[in-house]
Amino acid sequence: MTYEPPKVWQNTQSGGQFANINRPVSGPTHDKDLPVGDHPYQLYSLATPNGVKVTVLFEELIEAGHPVEYDAWLINIGEGDQFGSGFVDVNPNSKIPALFDRTDGLNARIFESGAIMMHLAERYGAFLGDNRPEMMSWLFWQMGSAPFLGGGFGHFYAYAPEKFEYPINRYAMEAKRQLDVLNQRLEDVPWIAGDDYTIADMAIWSWYGQLVLGRLYNAAEFLAVQDYEHLMAWAERIDARPAVRRGRMVNRSFGDDESLKLPERHSRDDFK
Known part of the structure; x- marks a missing residue:
């Protein structure tokens, strides 16, 4: 209906x-x-x-x-x-x-x-790192992007009273696009803002690192997180601290x- x-x-x-x-x-x-x-x-x-x-x-x-x-x-x-x-x-x-x-x-x-x-x-x-503009950009990227992961994908995939194909597909696509953004960035640099571990890493790891480590929404297999090898390595490195x-x-x-x-x-x- x-x-x-x-x-x-x-x-x-x-x-x-x-x-x-x-x-x-x-x-x-x-x-x-x-x-x-x-x-x-x-x-x-x-x-x-x-x-x-x-x-x-x-x-x-x-x-x-x-x-x-x-x-x-x-x-x-x-x-x-x-x-x-x-x-x-x-x-x-x-x-x-x-x-x-x-x-x-x-x-x-x-x-x-x-x-x-x-x-x-x-x-x-x-x-804060040596590249403040880059750090600030990624910190605010997280603040703006995570609602699509949490309130969007997480809600409809894990918490909604019924499963609906359209919102799950819509937000799964966006979640995977965001994971790809991070994976491509981390192919070139050791930390998200460049050479230094910063609050941008901490903020992004709390959402996306825990997601690829299998701690959010029980969705790691569904989102095929193993495909994001650079993001996975970064997440594991932070997790060991x-x-x-x-x-x-x-x-x-x-x-x-x-x-x-x-x-x-x-x-x-x-x-x-």
Whole structure:
């Protein structure tokens, strides 16, 4: 049956894994203060690809010897934590991750993962690379491209209540085009921005690296990820970094591997 859109859209629950938290308005649904720890940085997040970007960067900064400490608090989006009044105060868009920076009396909120990464990298002068225009271009490529992978392909392939050929084919084609963009780039350079490992690598790996490593949507075989040999080698190289393994663990409360779960992080000793 062909769907005919009404003249004016009306909200109807269409099912799917996240139907209970989707709504067409913003703002809090309930009063709930956020917890606050002792460290200068207070991170409120979940170990989705967008959350992993930031925790990987925090752990890479620590691994590199920068004077960084942070508290990472779990935001369970399945239970609607992102709509609590405290979280909305930090991110009015109700999406993870969100960061509150109390360093040197700054007292600033930062939301959107790319903004958080730029804020931290610039503060410590780290992981920006020698070619800033190239790094910025690829960082923003990820920010603009990943919604087609996640909200497009991932939703219709893995989360929609029914499988429909047209949207799956449409977004699978775009996902494979994006994988080819990365694969061709990484045929010529060791890291996405050139000779240096940067926040662009971390951001892109959290989505596309984990996809080709078989961690997103159970779609590696469907997308024939083995065809992207340069992208695969890059993803495996990043995956082997100790800071990346730690970053994947932070704010993770799901999955079968208990050794990878660290729902909250307040100290470097938590990983022990």
